């Protein structure tokens with residue numbers, strides 16, 4: 001597995017408080033990685049640094065074969081090189097159908113006016129079909145997105161991110177507000193996405209993480225406290241003390 005993103009010695013302070021403290025992290029492509037840690041551990045800040053929303057005070061973040069520095073790029077440039085982010089709250093176009101949402105999200109090199117045209121091309125229709133299958137919304141394609149359940153909206157948004165062919169997908173607390181059946185579907189979906197992409201999932205729900213069955217990074221006070229299989233990290237006394245034992 002080749003490395004897609006490597007963060008080394010990254011620190012960031014907010015008003016003198018070190019939210020990220022000499023953090024080093026590496027993810028391969030493809031790979032599925034879960035990030036856990038107590039409140040305030042720096043999980044959101046970690047993702048903000050990758051997407052360019054927060055600039056670190058020191059350290060490096062390099063990406064891709066050419067090891068380009070993400071720290072020199074704007075948020076939109078970082079998105080263009082293939083970093084997609086899914087926030088906790090779903091943001092789909094509620095008044096459009098599932099099919100239209102996916103069509104709008106498809107990478108379209110011909111400009112915005114051709115979006116609906118693209119939908120009608122064979123390649124576009126095939127890709128929409130594939131995406132719908134990946135996210136388990138094939139039967140829902142003609143439905144208005146606003147009528148979907150919370151879980152279905154989350155899957156649609158993941159599909160919209162996948163439509164843009166990201167190389168790295170950052171997913172923030174996907175299990176929140178989902179039914180047990182929706183959570184199960186979501187873990188399957190993320191595992192499928194991680195066969196081709198690098199996928200980082202920040203989540204508190206340990207059952208969800210167990211189902212992801214992937215390498216886990218434990219963050220604490222802005223640094224990596226432990227890393228490895230879920231069984232490995234959850235048997236670490238320090239992890240039990242700061243996170244699990246509370």
Ligand SMILES: Nc1ncnc2c1ncn2[C@@H]1O[C@H](COP(=O)(O)OP(=O)(O)OP(=O)(O)O)[C@@H](O)[C@H]1O
Pocket residue numbers: 014015019037038039040041042043044045046
């Ligand atoms: N813009 C900011 N200004 C000041 N402090 C901040 C800012 N962003 C984050 N912090 C602080 O940095 C620390 C890390 O926050 P962060 O949101 O990254 O943690 P987290 O692991 O995502 O927590 P949670 O699990 O609660 O979402 C916290 O103590 C937070 O209060």
